[in-house]
Structure formats: C-alpha cells, structure tokens
Amino acid sequence: MTKDRALEILNSNQSALRALNHATAILFVDGETVAPVGSAPYRAKTLGELSRMQYELTTDKDAVAALEYLYEIRDTLEPVQKRHISELYRTLDMTRKIPMEESVAFDVLISEASAVWHEAKVNDDFEMFEPYLEKVFAGMIKHAEYFDKEKDPYDVTLDLFERGLTKSKCDSYFTELKNRISPLIKKITSAPQIDDTHIVGLFSIPEQDKISRFCMDLLKIDPKFCTLGETEHPFTANINKYDVRITTHYYENNFLSSLYSVIHEGGHALYELNVADSLVDTCLGSGASMAIHESQSRFYENYIGRSRPFTDLLLGYLKTEFPGRLGDISENDFYRIINKAGPSLIRTEADELTYSMHVMIRYELERMIFDGKITVHDLPKEWNRLYGEYLGVNVPSNKMGVLQDSHWSGGNIGYFPSYSIGSAYGAQYLELMKKEFDPYAAVSAGDLTPINKWLEEKIWRHGCMYDPGDLFASVCGEFNPAVYADYLENKFSTLYNL
Amino acid sequence: MTKDRALEILNSNQSALRALNHATAILFVDGETVAPVGSAPYRAKTLGELSRMQYELTTDKDAVAALEYLYEIRDTLEPVQKRHISELYRTLDMTRKIPMEESVAFDVLISEASAVWHEAKVNDDFEMFEPYLEKVFAGMIKHAEYFDKEKDPYDVTLDLFERGLTKSKCDSYFTELKNRISPLIKKITSAPQIDDTHIVGLFSIPEQDKISRFCMDLLKIDPKFCTLGETEHPFTANINKYDVRITTHYYENNFLSSLYSVIHEGGHALYELNVADSLVDTCLGSGASMAIHESQSRFYENYIGRSRPFTDLLLGYLKTEFPGRLGDISENDFYRIINKAGPSLIRTEADELTYSMHVMIRYELERMIFDGKITVHDLPKEWNRLYGEYLGVNVPSNKMGVLQDSHWSGGNIGYFPSYSIGSAYGAQYLELMKKEFDPYAAVSAGDLTPINKWLEEKIWRHGCMYDPGDLFASVCGEFNPAVYADYLENKFSTLYNL
Numbered sequence: 003m004t005k006d007r008a009l010e011i012l013n014s015n016q017s018a019l020r021a022l023n024h025a026t027a028i029l030f031v032d033g034e035t036v037a038p039v040g041s042a043p044y045r046a047k048t049l050g051e052l053s054r055m056q057y058e059l060t061t062d063k064d065a066v067a068a069l070e071y072l073y074e075i076r077d078t079l080e081p082v083q084k085r086h087i088s089e090l091y092r093t094l095d096m097t098r099k100i101p102m103e104e105s106v107a108f109d110v111l112i113s114e115a116s117a118v119w120h121e122a123k124v125n126d127d128f129e130m131f132e133p134y135l136e137k138v139f140a141g142m143i144k145h146a147e148y149f150d151k152e153k154d155p156y157d158v159t160l161d162l163f164e165r166g167l168t169k170s171k172c173d174s175y176f177t178e179l180k181n182r183i184s185p186l187i188k189k190i191t192s193a194p195q196i197d198d199t200h201i202v203g204l205f206s207i208p209e210q211d212k213i214s215r216f217c218m219d220l221l222k223i224d225p226k227f228c229t230l231g232e233t234e235h236p237f238t239a240n241i242n243k244y245d246v247r248i249t250t251h252y253y254e255n256n257f258l259s260s261l262y263s264v265i266h267e268g269g270h271a272l273y274e275l276n277v278a279d280s281l282v283d284t285c286l287g288s289g290a291s292m293a294i295h296e297s298q299s300r301f302y303e304n305y306i307g308r309s310r311p312f313t314d315l316l317l318g319y320l321k322t323e324f325p326g327r328l329g330d331i332s333e334n335d336f337y338r339i340i341n342k343a344g345p346s347l348i349r350t351e352a353d354e355l356t357y358s359m360h361v362m363i364r365y366e367l368e369r370m371i372f373d374g375k376i377t378v379h380d381l382p383k384e385w386n387r388l389y390g391e392y393l394g395v396n397v398p399s400n401k402m403g404v405l406q407d408s409h410w411s412g413g414n415i416g417y418f419p420s421y422s423i424g425s426a427y428g429a430q431y432l433e434l435m436k437k438e439f440d441p442y443a444a445v446s447a448g449d450l451t452p453i454n455k456w457l458e459e460k461i462w463r464h465g466c467m468y469d470p471g472d473l474f475a476s477v478c479g480e481f482n483p484a485v486y487a488d489y490l491e492n493k494f495s496t497l498y499n500l
Numbered sequence: 501m502t503k504d505r506a507l508e509i510l511n512s513n514q515s516a517l518r519a520l521n522h523a524t525a526i527l528f529v530d531g532e533t534v535a536p537v538g539s540a541p542y543r544a545k546t547l548g549e550l551s552r553m554q555y556e557l558t559t560d561k562d563a564v565a566a567l568e569y570l571y572e573i574r575d576t577l578e579p580v581q582k583r584h585i586s587e588l589y590r591t592l593d594m595t596r597k598i599p600m601e602e603s604v605a606f607d608v609l610i611s612e613a614s615a616v617w618h619e620a621k622v623n624d625d626f627e628m629f630e631p632y633l634e635k636v637f638a639g640m641i642k643h644a645e646y647f648d649k650e651k652d653p654y655d656v657t658l659d660l661f662e663r664g665l666t667k668s669k670c671d672s673y674f675t676e677l678k679n680r681i682s683p684l685i686k687k688i689t690s691a692p693q694i695d696d697t698h699i700v701g702l703f704s705i706p707e708q709d710k711i712s713r714f715c716m717d718l719l720k721i722d723p724k725f726c727t728l729g730e731t732e733h734p735f736t737a738n739i740n741k742y743d744v745r746i747t748t749h750y751y752e753n754n755f756l757s758s759l760y761s762v763i764h765e766g767g768h769a770l771y772e773l774n775v776a777d778s779l780v781d782t783c784l785g786s787g788a789s790m791a792i793h794e795s796q797s798r799f800y801e802n803y804i805g806r807s808r809p810f811t812d813l814l815l816g817y818l819k820t821e822f823p824g825r826l827g828d829i830s831e832n833d834f835y836r837i838i839n840k841a842g843p844s845l846i847r848t849e850a851d852e853l854t855y856s857m858h859v860m861i862r863y864e865l866e867r868m869i870f871d872g873k874i875t876v877h878d879l880p881k882e883w884n885r886l887y888g889e890y891l892g893v894n895v896p897s898n899k900m901g902v903l904q905d906s907h908w909s910g911g912n913i914g915y916f917p918s919y920s921i922g923s924a925y926g927a928q929y930l931e932l933m934k935k936e937f938d939p940y941a942a943v944s945a946g947d948l949t950p951i952n953k954w955l956e957e958k959i960w961r962h963g964c965m966y967d968p969g970d971l972f973a974s975v976c977g978e979f980n981p982a983v984y985a986d987y988l989e990n991k992f993s994t995l996y997n998l
Contacts, residue, residue: 021549024542025523032526036534040724041743044522044780051519055553208706226538245539282542 005075008068015065016090016285022056024241031239031247035231060097069094085467086284093285099148108141112413119411126401128382135410136378139371142415156372159416164293164423166471169369172419175426175483176362182487184392186494187356190343191394193498198339204327205257213257214250214264216319221268221302222454228271235350236263238270238299240288243279246271258340261316262303269302270295272454276462291470292417294461296424297431304354305428305489306453311445313337341497345393347402354425355494356393361422363388364407368415426486430478431457433485503573506566513563514588514783520554522739529737529745533729558595567592583965584782591783597646606639610911617909624899626880633908634876637869640913654870657914662791662921664969667867670917673924673981674860680985682890684992685854688841689892691996696837702825703755711755712748712762714817719766719800720952726769733848734761736768736797738786741777744769756838759814760801767800768793770952774960789968790915792959794922795929802852803926803987804951809943811835839995843891845900852923853992854891859920861886862905866913924984928976929955931983 026049033045059065073091076084097105115134122131146155149162160167205213214230233249240246248267250260273289281287289295306312310333317336320328328336343353349360367384370376376384385404386397397403409417435441435456444452460477474481494500524547531543557563571589574582595603613632620629644653647660658665703711712728731747738744746765748758771787779785787793804810808831815834818826826834841851847858865882868874874882883902884895895901907915933939933954942950958975972979992998 017549018553021546021553022523024546025520025527025550028530029523029526032530036727036729036745038723038725038727038743038745040722041739044740044742048519048522051515052523055516055519224538225536227536229534229536231534241539242542244542245536247536 003068003071005072005078008071011064011068012072012087012090015059015062015068017283019056019059020283022052022059026052026056027239027241031231031241034233034237035247035249060094066094082280082284082286082467086286089285089466096149100145101148104141104144108145108413111137111141112411115411115413116408119405119408123401123405126399126405128400128405131405131411132378135381138410138413139378139415142413143372154372156369156416159372160419161416163414163417164291164420165469167293167419167423171481172365172369172423175419175423175481176358176365178483178487179358179422179426180362180392182484182491183355183359186491186500187343187345187359187393189500190355190494190498191345193500195344196338196342198342200329200331201256201258201339203255205324207252207254209324210252210257210260212323213261213320216323217261217264218268220315220448220450221265221272222450223268223271224275227275230264236260236267238267238274240270240274243275243277243282243287246274262307265307266299266303269299272302272457273298273462276454276458277465278463281465281467286466288465290461290464290466290468290473291420293420293424293427294470294473296421297427297474298424298457298461300425301428301431301457304425305432306441306445306450308341308354309442309445310337311442313340315445315448338497341493343494343497345395347389347395347397348406350406355490358422358425359392361418363392364418368418423481426483427474427478427481429486429489430482431460432489434478501566501569503570503576506569509562509566510570510585510588513557513560513566515781517554517557518781520550520557524550524554525737525739529729529739532731532735533745533747558592564592580778580782580784580965584784587783587964594647598643599646602642606643606911609635609639610909613909613911614906617903617906621899621903624897624903626898626903629903629909630876633879636908636911637876637913640911641870654867654914657870658917661912661915662789662918663967665791665917665921669979670863670867670921673917673921673979674856674863676981676985677856677920677924678860678890680982680989681853681857684989684998685841685843685857685891687998688853688992688996689843691998693842694836694840696840698827698829699754699756699837701753703822705750705752707822708750708755708758710821711759711818714821715759715762716766718813718946718948719763719770720948721766721769722773725773728762734758734765736765736772738768738772741773741775741780741785744772760805763805764797764801767797770800770955771796771960774952774956775963776961779963779965784964786963788959788962788964788966788971789918791918791922791925792968792971794919795925795972796922796955796959798923799926799929799955802923803930804939804943804948806839806852807940807943808835809940811838813943813946836995839991841992841995843893845887845893845895846904848904853988856920856923857890859916861890862916866916921979924981925972925976925979927984927987928980929958930987932976 029045029049029052033042037045069087069090072079072087076087079087100108111134115131115138118134119131122128142159143155146153146158150158154169157168160169160172218225218228218230227244228246228248231247231249232251234251236248236250238246238248248264248271250263250267252260270289273295277287277289289298313336314333317328317331317333341354343355345356346352349357349364352360363385366388367376367381370384371378371381382400382404389395389397389403409415432441435453438456439452441453444450461473464473468476527543527547527550531540535543567585567588570577570585574585577585598606609632613629613636616629616632620626640657641653644651644656648656652667655666658667658670716723716726716728725742726744726746729745729747730749732749734746734748736744736746746762746769748761748765750758768787771793775785775787787796811834812831815826815829815831839852841853843854843857844850847855847862850858861883864886865874865879868882869876869879880898880902887893887895887901907913930939933951936954937950939951942948959971962971966974
C-alpha cells in the first residue's frame with residue numbers, strides 16, 4: 003500500500019460515511035421538528051438501514067487496512083491529517099475491543115431501555131425500568147473493562163464522554179463546589195423570595211419568536227447558516243459548520259424559558275459555526291467535547307445572558323419593541339427575576355446557582371453504583387435522600403426524581419459531570435477576557451464581537467484538533483473550581499443581599 | 501440461484517435503496533423549506549455521494565443477477581411481487597441501453613443546464629441558455645434512439661413520462677381541445693371582465709395559513725401523515741404513504757393563490773396517502789404516473805375546488821371565521837372571481853380554461869424540434885408566435901416566455917402534455933361519479949368522503965400496479981377529450997353569460 007492509495011481509499015470511505023451521517027442528522031432534525039408524527043415508524047426503519055450501511059463502511063476491510071497503514075505512518079502526515087487519522091484509529095480500536103455480538107446486543111438493549119424509560123416516566127413506574135437500567139449499568143461496566151482492564155471502570159467511563167476526566171478530578175471539583183455553594187443555597191432559601199409573578203404570560207408565541215430573533219441577532223449567529231425550529235426539548239443539531247439547527251420550546255406563560263434556551267443553544271451553534279473551514283471534511287469538524295461545548299452554551303446563557311448589562315439591554319429592547327407591556331419594572335427587578343434561584347426538583351429547569359448540585363447528585367449515584375456501594379434497585383431511595391441532603395427538597399415521585407432524565411436509558415452514564423464542569427470553565431474564560439478587554443462593556447454596547455472573537459480564536463476554530471483537557475489548559479492553564487465558586491458566591495450574595 | 505435466495509438478495513438491495521431514496525427526499529424537502537440557505541453547497545455534496553451509492557446499489561452484480569433470475573421466473577410470483585420485479589427489470593433494462601459514459605455526461609449536462617437556466621431566466625438571456633438546451637434536446641433524442649430504434653423518437657420520449665402516450669394520441673387530444681376552446685377564449689376576451697379588485701390583500705399570512713388548514717381538513721388529509729410547509733413554488737413530496745409533505749406560497753395580496761395551491765397539492769397528497777399498505781415496501785408504492793397524479797390534484801383544485809358548491813361553502817366559512825372581512829360579496833360574485841379566465845403569459849398562473857393552451861404550445865414546440873422542423877435557436881420566436889396565435893397575447897420578454905419553465909433544463913421534455921391530459925381525465929371521473937352518487941351534494945354538505953372513497957377504490961389504492969393507460973381505461977373506458985371540452989364549454993359559457 004502506498005500513502006496516496008491509502009488516503010484515496012480512506013477518503014472515499016469517509017466521504018460516504020459523512021454523507022450518511024449528514025442524512026441521518028437531517029432525518030433526526032426533520033423528525034423532531036416538522037415531520038408528520040405518523041412518519042416515525044418508517045423513518046425508524048430507514049435510520050436502521052442507514053446505520054447498517056454506516057457499520058458496513060466503518061468495518062470495510064480495505065478502509066480498515068488503509069487506516070491501519072496511515073496510522074503506522076502518521077508522523078509523516080501534516081497536523082490536521084495526522085489528528086484525523088489518529089482519531090479515526092482510536093475509534094476503530096475501541097470498537098474492536100468489544101466483541102461484535104456484545105456490541106449489537108447492547109445497541110438493542112439501549113433501544114429497548116429508551117422505550118421502556120419513556121413509558122416508565124409517564125407511568126411513574128421505576129420498577130418496570132429497573133431491570134433494563136440494571137443491564138445498562140452492567141453493560142457500561144463491562145465495556146469499561148474491555149477498554150482498559152487496568153483502570154478503574156468509572157474512570158474509563160468518564161473518559162468516554164470527556165477525555166481525561168477522572169473520579170479524582172470530579173471529586174475535588176464537586177467537593178469544592180459543595181462546600182461553597184451548599185451554605186449559599188441554604189441562606190437563599192431563607193432569604194426574602196423574588197416575586198416574578200408580573201412577568202407571567204406577557205408575550206404571545208409569535209412575540210416570543212421575535213424575541214428569539216433579537217437574541218440570535220445579538221449573538222451574531224449568521225442566519226445564512228443557522229435556523230431556529232420548535233421542539234418539545236430545545237437542542238442544537240450540528241450537521242456541519244454550514245448547517246446548524248437550533249430549537250426552542252415556547253411557553254405561553256414564561257417567555258424567559260425560550261429566551262434563555264435560544265441563548266444557550268445559540269452558544270452551541272456559535273461554536274459549530276466557527277470551526278475552521280479546513281476541518282470540515284475530516285472527523286475534526288465539530289466541537290471538541292461535551293464539557294467544552296457546555297462551556298460555550300452556558301457561557302452565553304449565564305455569564306453573558308444573565309449578567310446585569312445583558313438584562314438591562316434586554317429590558318431596553320423589550321420596552322422599545324413592546325411599549326407599556328412591562329409596566330414600570332426596574333432594571334434591578336428585571337435582573338433579579340431573571341436570576342431567581344432556589345432548590346428545585348428538575349435539573350433542566352434549575353437556576354444557575356443550584357444547577358451543579360443536580361449534576362453532583364447524579365455523579366455521586368453513578369459512582370456509588372460503579373463502586374458497588376449501592377445497586378440500581380437502591381437508586382430511587384438514594385436519589386431522594388441526596389435531594390433532601392443537598393437541596394433540601396422532598397421528591398414527591400420518581401417521575402419528578404430518578405426517572406426525569408433520559409441519559410441513563412440511552413447508555414449515557416458518566417455524561418452528567420460535563421454539564422457542570424463546562425459551566426465552571428466559563429468562570430475562567432471570563433477572568434481571562436477581563437484581562438484583555440471589558441466583556442461587559444461589549445454587552446452594554448450591544449456588540450458581542452470582542453467576546454465572539456476571543457472564543458473563536460481560543461476555542462471554536464480548533465474543532466477537535468486537541469483533546470478537551472489540553473484545549474482548556476492551552477487557554478486557561480490549570481482548571482480551578484474556586485474561580486467558579488467565587489463567581490457564584492459573589493453574584494448570588496449580592497443578588498440576595500446576603 | 502433459488503427463488504428464496506434471489507428474493508433475499510434483491511430485498512436487501514431494495515431496502516438499502518429505499519433508505520437512500522428516503523434520505524434524499526428528506527434532504528431535498530428540508531433544503532426547500534427550513535434549511536439555512538448557506539447549507540446548500542454541502543448538501544449538494546452529500547446528495548452527490550448518496551446518488552453514487554444509489555448507483556452502486558442499482559448496478560450491484562449480485563442484485564442484478566437476482567433480479568434477472570426473478571424476472572425469468574416472474575410467472576411463478578404472486579401479483580404484487582411480479583409487478584414489482586417487472587418494473588425493476590424494466591428500469592434496469594432501460595438504464596443498460598444507454599452507454600455508461602453517455603449517461604454520466606448527460607447527468608452532468610442537466611445539472612449545468614439547470615444552473616444556467618436559472619441565471620438565464622433572471623437575466624432574460626436566452627442566448628446563454630441556448631447551447632445547453634440544444635444539447636439537452638440532442639441528448640433526449642439520442643436516448644430515445646437507444647431505447648427503441650424502431651419507434652419515433654418523440655413517441656419514445658412521451659412514453660418515458662406517461663407510459664403509452666404517443667404523438668397521435670396527443671394530436672387528436674389537443675386538436676379537439678383547440679377547436680373547442682380557442683373560440684371560447686376569444687369570446688371571453690371580448691366579454692365584460694370580472695372585477696376581482698375587492699379581494700386583494702384581504703387576509704394576512706397567518707390568516708391564510710388558517711384557511712390552508714381549513715382546506716386540508718375539508719379534503720380529509722390526515723395531519724398525522726401529511727404536513728404543510730412554505731416554499732417559493734408549491735410542491736408535494738411523497739416520501740412514502742406515511743409521510744407526505746405539501747407546500748404552498750403565501751402572497752399578501754392574493755389569498756386565492758395559496759388556497760388553490762393547497763387544494764391542488766392536497767389532491768396529490770391524498771393519492772399518495774391512500775396507496776395500499778401492501779405496496780409500501782415495493783417500487784409500486786406511489787402514484788401510477790404524472791398524468792394520473794395531475795388528474796387527482798386538478799380534480800380537487802378545479803372540478804371540486806372551483807365548483808359553485810365549493811366556493812359557496814368556502815365563502816360561508818370565510819364569512820363566519822372573519823366576520824365583515826368580505827363585505828357584502830355575493831356567492832355568485834365570489835364564484836365568478838375564483839373562476840375569472842382569460843389569456844395570460846405564465847402557465848403556472850393560468851386559469852382552468854386557458855391552462856391547456858399553454859401546455860399545447862409547449863407540446864407543439866417540442867414536437868417540431870424532434871421532427872426537425874425548427875431548431876432550439878428558433879424557440880423564442882416560435883414561442884411568441886404561438887402565444888399570439890392561440891392566446892392572443894404579446895410576449896414581452898423571454899423571461900415571461902420561453903424561459904419561464906424549469907422543465908426543459910432538467911431534461912423533462914415530453915412531460916408537459918401530462919398536465920393537460922390529467923385535467924381532461926377528471927371530466928370523465930366526474931361523469932362516472934355522477935352516475936353513482938351526487939358529488940356536489942357531498943361538497944355542499946362539507947363532507948368529501950364519498951368522493952375520496954370513489955377515487956381511493958378506483959385509483960389511489962392501486963399505486964403503480966397498473967400502467968397508467970390501463971388504470972384509466974379500467975375506470976373510465978376509452979379516453980374521450982370531448983367530455984373535457986364539454987365541461988369547459990358549459991362552465992365558462994355560463995360563467996361569462998355567452
């Protein structure tokens with residue numbers, strides 16, 4: 003095999019795979035947004051067929067041989083190609099570590115577990131989900147052993163979702179956070195509560211849609227390459243850097259929910275839209291990891307979107323666009339309503355301060371199961387105990403408790419910590435930005451260009467060229483959770499006059 | 501090869517092809533409706549890749565061998581399978597008649613010609629399009645010779661789009677129509693004109709959207725399997741019988757345009773949605789032909805939608821839903837406005853009466869080129885001459901003339917007659933329905949069930965089980981253009997008090 007021939011074989015194989023991935027992504031987005039509901043079963047059939055083709059292409063003998071050859075000679079390749087080949091090889095290598103039959107059986111299990119979870123949640127019936135969840139945890143533990151027998155299985159599992167993340171890193175992160183945030187949450191719970199009743203039902207859905215466009219415009223999301231749709235749960239679909247779809251969900255009663263969904267998904271979108279052109283035709287053409295992605299979305303949502311300069315700007319816009327609608331609400335009241343915090347039951351509805359506690363609970367539960375300290379059967383009881391302990395709330399049902407998230411049913415165990423770590427990363431970005439320019443002056447001026455430029459330069463353009471830990475370190479040096487805890491403490495102590 | 505083995509190979513091949521067709525159709529619909537505009541180039545790349553895979557699957561040696569074997573033993577198969585195999589074999593056989601390089605070159609030509617046509621239309625520049633169009637016509641003539649050296653090339657070409665259609669059938673059809681309709685059009689042109697100025701700008705786009713839903717509901721289009729989108733030009737995409745998308749285009753000034761687009765596309769949708777379940781997993785699971793399809797869409801649009809019982813019903817709905825909006829317009833005035841007829845320049849905007857004249861002009865031009873009587877260079881001059889002769893209008897520019905339709909640039913030569921013949925078919929359906937029940941009583945009652953049931957039984961459920969000519973004959977016996985001419989003559993003589 004020659005290098006040119008190997009590249010030719012691999013490129014043609016990858017090009018076909020990219021086309022199938024593209025089609026699969028559009029079928030998914032279309033199904034979630036505008037497709038008629040009755041089209042789902044046939045679409046599932048088609049997706050199954052496309053997935054079979056993807057599998058055939060991934061395991062194609064010639065392509066695998068070409069990849070192996072190119073991996074051998076990777077040091078002779080230019081950097082992007084070298085990284086591309088190394089990443090493809092890494093995936094291949096991991097795929098081969100799990101025996102074929104087990105891999106197929108696990109895919110079937112996941113598909114069944116997801117369906118059962120849906121039903122279990124609707125019926126508030128953990129018992130029907132339990133045997134499936136047991137098998138999912140068992141499967142993930144077994145996979146971890148296949149991947150690396152020498153390492154702790156939960157460390158291997160964390161690494162699947164966020165390369166380089168370990169129990170020990172999570173432990174020190176969550177411990178710092180718990181020690182600093184828990185007392186703050188307790189104080190807020192007993193402080194005078196913020197009244198947000200006068201913003202209920204203020205804007206119709208077409209008006210909320212207009213507000214969404216304002217936010218997308220403010221973030222400088224180019225509508226040429228990114229559109230907004232409506233779905234039950236907001237998400238970002240990154241087809242490629244020229245085609246990103248974000249979605250939101252409008253609630254008649256609460257315009258802030260959709261508004262901050264748009265800003266959050268907008269952050270994800272900006273990242274994808276600004277990956278370097280040179281990476282598009284490789285496997286490196288999207289965000290580096292889930293934590294780095296969340297560090298973008300939650301940066302725009304919270305550090306920018308829930309900052310006082312932003313809420314002032316937003317209030318100004320709303321008062322101009324919808325005269326009289328907001329009455330005589332003050333900038334300070336508006337800022338406080340938007341940042342209203344307090345213990346709650348549902349992670350996806352949690353405020354900026356308490357969000358990480360929800361994540362921590364899930365992390366601790368996963369860790370205990372991997373460590374054999376509890377079983378899946380104990381999850382509801384342990385879940386409720388931790389919600390009582392960390393957030394001081396009584397969980398009234400499993401539907402509002404352990405059954406609320408889809409992640410575990412989909413095999414996404416070890417995934418949760420990234421949500422919180424991504425949030426924490428943002429505090430360090432903010433500190434660094436402040437050394438170079440005044441990000442909040444940019445927000446006040448309604449021109450986020452310097453913020454976008456900074457993130458594009460440091461993070462976005464690199465796509466998957468670097469491991470997420472290395473990427474973060476190259477920008478911020480060492481990860482320091484105290485910066486995040488300081489930020490939360492300052493913000494919420496001031497907000498609640500503690 | 502055994503029958504079971506051959507079926508296994510072919511079914512797996514067809515299943516993969518169906519998945520790629522499904523993905524391709526959704527990528528197209530998504531691109532035309534909600535995708536960001538900047539996503540087009542990468543989507544084109546993906547579509548190219550999927551098309552390459554489709555080609556590989558179609559020409560896969562094992563699948564071809566299985567198909568050939570099954571075609572040999574087709575008489576041992578049950579009817580649906582036999583038809584499925586015969587149709588697949590027919591396509592394969594035709595594909596093989598064109599040398600590979602020529603087929604590829606023609607695809608490239610079509611793609612270039614389409615792009616050039618777009619630009620030529622915008623710039624009103626026939627000269628830039630001419631060399632491409634020459635090659636397209638030459639290519640289609642050459643293909644016709646490959647398909648059947650013995651037959652007249654234009655007959656072969658007509659048969660490509662409507663199996664069984666010939667010049668001689670078209671000639672006798674259009675002659676009858678011209679003789680009967682031309683004098684009528686002349687009389688209408690000099691009769692007192694219908695004033696439709698008071699319906700301009702009556703309904704906002706969200707209101708028009710509401711009217712669309714009313715129409716879809718009236719046609720009994722199940723929203724579980726069919727959604728409505730917005731595009732520059734309305735169309736129907738039949739993904740499969742469980743997933744049909746219709747689109748419309750809203751004009752602020754003219755609510756009737758979108759309303760009748762929805763009814764037209766709704767007719768196409770009903771056909772696709774009601775193909776028998778047993779045909780879905782075969783190549784027979786959609787409408788039988790373009791003329792049969794138009795005979796459904798134009799039946800709902802014109803015979804039903806522009807009938808007096810329907811316009812009365814519509815006016816009643818609009819007066820109830822938007823009180824006072826239509827002033828004191830009478831049922832008769834509303835009916836006359838909706839059926840306003842007269843010579844015009846643009847086919848897609850033509851009324852029920854003059855529409856076929858637009859089609860006939862295109863037919864005559866194609867026929868003359870195939871017969872060597874004119875060249876592509878003569879097209880603008882000949883186009884303008886025929887518009888003067890048949891419709892009495894002066895064509896002010898090629899943009900409003902010979903460049904208006906995309907069909908020829910896309911290789912769709914021989915396609916136009918089906919539009920008009922489909923319209924004519926409807927007159928015979930109507931006569932037959934009237935013998936069994938009162939279709940207009942159903943319309944007046946606002947319940948189209950008996951009409952839908954009749955068409956489902958006679959046409960829809962059969963999908964592609966029969967050749968279109970046989971299907972029509974099985975329902976209506978011989979095709980008789982006089983029935984259509986009678987219908988038009990009666991309707992428009994009465995309408996214009998001639």
